[in-house]
Amino acid sequence: MAANDTASVRPLPFKGTLISGNPRELPPVVAMSLTNSSPVTFSYREELTHDEHHASTLLSAIENLTFAPYPTGEYVVTAFASLSISSRGQPIGDYTAQTRITRPYGMYSQPTHKELDDEARAAVRGEIDRKLEAESARLAASLGETE
């Protein structure tokens, strides 16, 4: 996933302090732009919701008798992220992103929830990163105005 490859992302043209969020669970661009003390603050929140659908037991049993690789169900993980950037208490940027990952499972294989969660988190962080990269010049200009 290129968007989440930390080698391909650049830090913001300014540094900020994380006031809300887990420093180990951040979009790479934000993680690369952290400092301990700055008038610029980041507030990041991430939420995952899970869903699971499966065929009825009877239908699954009949399908399994054929030994055909039909999926018998699917996992759905939706990741939502929001990032707020402020300078001296003044909001200068608000970003949200949402991604939905769906994976089928069957009698031959089944992904783990951890794999899906990791994928959903990486995707939603990549989305935030893309928005930040597109806005980095404007954010830098805003900081110039607020200082």
Place this chain on the structure above:
Amino acid sequence: MKSHLAIVGAAALALATIGCAARGKPFERADAPPDHATIYVYRPYSYNSSLLHPAVQCGSESVEIRPGAYHAFVVPAGHVTCRVGGETTDEVDIDAELRSYYVQERFAFGLLSGHPQLNPMDTDEAQVEIQSCCVQPR
């Protein structure tokens, strides 16, 4: 002869359906000490894979949960991985804050035996479902 077979069949069916379900105290909220979170792992009764009860591990504790039972894992707040193994493995990461989390254990059809799943659940839905489960006897 036919009546004997019917009685044996009925007894076997009764054992197979009733004997597999967990029996114990009804659901009650667990008391968690300060700085701890509670992860309720529950398994609504289903005949499917009812003879399978692989160990569910959350943090350092490991418990076999029978159909129709639940276990409250009281864990220090922070990153916790819950894991269950069988023909396939499922694991779920929880960044546990000071509140309750609900994970439903169910089994999907597998090639040779059921595939255990640990499905993170919405609190509202889980709080209704877990009422039908009893405390997993130790």
